[in-house]
Amino acid sequence: MPSQFRRYEERLRHQQQQLERSLLTAVEQGRQTVAEDTPDVADQAVLSYQKEMIFSQGTEGHNQLSLVRLALERLGEGSFGECLHCGQAIGEKRLEALPWTPYCIECQEKVESGEIDDMVRAA
């Protein structure tokens, strides 16, 4: 592994642990919310809103966790730091801010605008 990537590895592992922990909490909260019995209609509206919030938090966490895991895998393979789509080196500032990003800034914009398929989420 190139030495400049070692510090990212530590940050990624830390991020992975945090995400795994917060996802477990989200699942726990979701279970508790579902288990509660509330006949009141207003309460049910609040509950379904809460469930949705927990669900979307969980989904987002899952997506990020997949990215973090992928980045760690790519660190191991030696392809970390290369854009998954175009193969160009991802800028160091970008990696510094988002060490789990699989795309360079140009491809990220294209993924967000739907111009190219998100190879990570499609998988």
Ligand SMILES: [Zn+2]
């Ligand atoms: Zn790219």
